[in-house]
Amino acid sequence: MALLEISHADIIYQTEKSETEAVRDLTLSVDEGEFIALVGPSGCGKTTLLSMIAGLLAPTNGTVAIDGTPVVASSGNVGYMLQRDNLFEWRTIESNVLLGLSVQKKLNDESRKYALDMLDKYGLGEFKAAYPTQLSGGMRQRAALIRTLAFKPRLLLLDEPFSAVDFQTRMTVCDDVHSIIKHEKKTAVLVTHDIAEAVSMADRIVVLTARPATVKTVFDIDIDAPTPLKRRENPRFSYWFDRVWKEVTL
Numbered sequence: 304m305a306l307l308e309i310s311h312a313d314i315i316y317q318t319e320k321s322e323t324e325a326v327r328d329l330t331l332s333v334d335e336g337e338f339i340a341l342v343g344p345s346g347c348g349k350t351t352l353l354s355m356i357a358g359l360l361a362p363t364n365g366t367v368a369i370d371g372t373p374v375v376a377s378s379g380n381v382g383y384m385l386q387r388d389n390l391f392e393w394r395t396i397e398s399n400v401l402l403g404l405s406v407q408k409k410l411n412d413e414s415r416k417y418a419l420d421m422l423d424k425y426g427l428g429e430f431k432a433a434y435p436t437q438l439s440g441g442m443r444q445r446a447a448l449i450r451t452l453a454f455k456p457r458l459l460l461l462d463e464p465f466s467a468v469d470f471q472t473r474m475t476v477c478d479d480v481h482s483i484i485k486h487e488k489k490t491a492v493l494v495t496h497d498i499a500e501a502v503s504m505a506d507r508i509v510v511l512t513a514r515p516a517t518v519k520t521v522f523d524i525d526i527d528a529p530t531p532l533k534r535r536e537n538p539r540f541s542y543w544f545d546r547v548w549k550e551v552t553l
């Protein structure tokens with residue numbers, strides 16, 4: 304059974320004056336351990352789709368299930384990482400990473416150790432007592448990712464997580480995040496408008512149509528390289544970039 308199963312989902316936003324059809328008849332399944340990228344035109348319904356997977360928004364028709372059970376926001380199965388890292392500037396990195404666990408009454412010796420060990424493992428051990436402003440954009444994203452992973456979500460959703468990171472360091476940050484996700488054996492769904500980013504990171508790329516979003520094409524990216532940076536250096540990279548780019552724009 305697939306970890307995530309979306310079947311014939313529609314989402315229609317109802318407002319007083321109008322209806323917006325954001326997602327139409329979308330069917331998609333994601334296996335455990337897969338890294339999926341969703342790409343599609345701006346405004347097509349990508350964030351809406353992630354909100355539905357997170358259980359924050361119910362589909363108007365159709366179903367969304369994780370491990371065969373319909374999603375609900377409170378299940379703790381889904382971790383959500385946004386464009387802005389949302390770290391609290393007045394709290395230390397350690398306190399930021401543990402805060403969510405504490406608020407949700409899930410902070411105990413084991414969860415604390417798990418989170419702090421990840422800070423050590425992924426190069427932030429020396430920055431536990433530092434404040435977010437003392438960290439680079441890339442380190443902040445790493446801290447935000449560890450904060451999300453501290454809950455041990457089955458599925459990780461990333462909505463354009465690198466668009467606020469400056470261009471010079473974005474590729475290294477992609478490498479860091481990809482390596483943490485693979486090391487922790489997480490299943491991930493990444494939304495991005497950056498096709499090179501999608502090709503460098505994903506096992507599968509799902510191209511969505513303009514609104515209402517539905518699946519246009521799915522590509523299995525068969526570039527044999529261990530990291531996003533190495534993928535970018537691979538001769539197959541430009542082939543896939545070109546194919547995905549054409550599918551998004553034509």
Ligand SMILES: Nc1ncnc2c1ncn2[C@@H]1O[C@H](COP(=O)(O)OP(=O)(O)O)[C@@H](O)[C@H]1O
Nearest residue numbers: 316323325344345346347348349350351352514
């Ligand atoms: N809460 C909402 N109420 C009404 N319409 C919305 C709401 N959120 C998003 N939309 C509309 O749904 C469409 C898809 O939005 P969104 O999922 O944010 O697109 P994307 O993330 O692909 O840019 C857009 O036309 C947007 O204006």
Ligand SMILES: [Mg+2]
Nearest residue numbers: 349350351462
């Ligand atoms: Mg969006």
